[in-house]
Amino acid sequence: MASSSIGTGRPKTRGIVLNSIRAARTISRIELAARTGVTPATITQVVRELMDHGLVVEVGRGASTGGKPRTLLQLNPQARYAVGVLLERNICVLVIVDLNGRQVARTSFPGTALLPPEKALALVAAQVDALIDAAGVARERVLGVGLATYGPQDRQAGVLLTHMPTAEWFEYPIAQRLSKLLSLPVLLDNDAAAAAIGEYWLGAVKQGTYGCLYMASGLGGGVVVDGEVYRGSSSNGVAIGHITVDINGRPCGCGNYGCLANYADPSAVIEQALNESSLGRRLGLDPGDTDVMTAFRRIATAADAGDPDALRLIERSGRLLGTAAVTMASLFDLDLIVLAGPSLAAAASLYQSVIEEEVQRRTFVRPAHPVRVITSVSGSDAAAIGGAVLVLQGELAFLELGTPA
Template identity: 85%
Template sequence: MATSPAGAGRPKTRGIVLDHIRAARTISRIELAAVTGVTPATITQVVRELMAHGLVVEVGRGASTGGKPPTLLQLNPHARYAVGVLFERNSCVIVIVDLTGRQVARTSFPGTALLPPEQALSIVASRVEALIGAAGVDRGRVLGVGLATYGPQDRQTGVLLTHQPTAEWFEYPVGPRLSELLGLPVLLDNDAAAAAIGEHWLGAVEQDTFGCLYMASGIGGGVVVDGEVYRGVSSNGVEIGHITIDVNGGRCDCGNYGCLGNYADPSAVIKQALEDSSLGRRLGLDPADTDVMTAFGRVATAAGAGDPAARGLVEGSARHLGTAAVTMASLFDLDLIVLAGPSFAAAGSIYQSVIEEEVQRRTFARRAHPVRVVTSVSGSDAAAIGGAVLVLQSELAFLELDARA
């Protein structure tokens, strides 16, 4: 089975029209012709086809401009659904969204990445099936699954290219195997890129160009340019967790030296907390514990409650991430950076204030424009929602109408 819901070579006009209807929420045929550059006759034909398949519905009249009031169009949210999966080392989140991107169901459970791939993916597949059933969603209307996880990865073949967290995952075909288990197309993507495009597609970020810093158990980045996520040569771009912040730093697992993640990600913060024996005991941290997210949550909670030692560690992490934000903003000339992911959800206010202070003080173009730093509206679910949205976006771009409507 193909690992992407996109049908190669399919006409794009229907997808373009659907995407504009989605973005506008309600729009007339005349407005569609104006914003798409497609002739009114073609718009009429395409809309008629989409309505016949139940994807678009008429929802009343717009304001008259002198003649007959135009009929307004909307997506039919129940026409199709998509599943998004955040596959993290220590946690897994599954969501189902409708055709408009609205979340209709969610579940989460402890991560499975330390298990062998076959066992881990079997658990994920069973949880996806259970959520579809519990939500009462017609499985025949589910377009596919967006699997958002860490990299590096080969997005086209659905293969992971990392030895993390265990060597068994290296070159493992997670996309094709999950697709086989579910009988649904699976689209593999980077968790940070998924979070970035999800924020944009859902209307949480109104502008078309912005950056996203993503932090779960590791640190990643995504940049949206003119409404499209920046991919790079192999869709492994903007790996901000692996920029060098200390040229004399130790070697990272990626092969680079002095990487940001080694100083600022949750594992680094936990390691620093354990070096302070008093703080480690106070928070009940265990050096042998592999549950990074729970341990980091304890540090973040203590920081938010005013514990000076914990707050100092979180603020130190935030300062380093400020360097990453400055780098991202200067490379892409950004004026907005969104903080997304479960680790930012745990201590968002501290990270937001410190990172914004850094970018306002250090960004190259700060005299030309300010740089805002905001937290994600999707919180810890940003990547899962983005994974589902990427499936919808792919289907809207290369839509194959069939008997599912």
């Protein structure tokens, strides 16, 4: 690769250097120049700046290749932190991650489905403050908060474009309001996209291009291309829950007909279980219960235990999700699909087995290369961790370093 400066601004170059060091874990300056295409002189300047501000440290020397052993660099994980928030209708998960994307603190609490936005965000802010204090993290080292939630949404404006769970949430400035409550920058993002990029940062996925199927109370998807989330024109891409699986199916709230989510997501599975009176009764399901994920977990647990009725419903959901995985792999020519989110984690082995079977049998690209299906290393916390990771990825490049400490 020819060496050249990347871009016209130092922030972009700094972001490339930081991300390359993080991905490699330990790396020399010469290797950084070769990997990024940034000139050795610029690498030296950027690394010196990052070291002066404690973001990067030297950690000894690598093995000699015939000359002087090269000095190795790595990120200083305690230099900066980010908070990730999964804001779901039935559960909220909060995490703090260090500069390497490793989780250092976590908490969760029941969701905010029945609360108006103002009260819900005040509760989230109080929990974030408490978690930062409990973790002993200096607040000035916290870069910001990644707020991962469902869509559609206007990521730039920081608002949801959906009337769920209630009409009050539509176009409510959730990112701006939470930022004001916490006095920290808040980045709104899609939960499935956040879950997808989190896998890459944590090192669970080695290749830079792959897909993610994400299921919490709803169903979504994300695709990472060369280590970056595929955004589309409005950052609402890969809405896999709204592909049509039945052209004569019932209308969906999105405006489409026969959407996958209407047949395979947790609410659909619960509805199917309630229609099977004996199963719904055995599991104590209540048609008026708004806690979708708890009810779904009961069905998943029963399926794992071998209940034939519950197993049939989960397997049917898995076959339909297999259609989503096949579609995603065919559209983007993927060789890896990651399964993430609290609902998929509730029956991870069942879903993984069924979806992989569908992918191996039906994917268009299978004569060219295999397509693997794996479960997330982050499980039910994938979106929260990914939200924090997106803050690290976005904020570090443009961090005002100021005067060295």
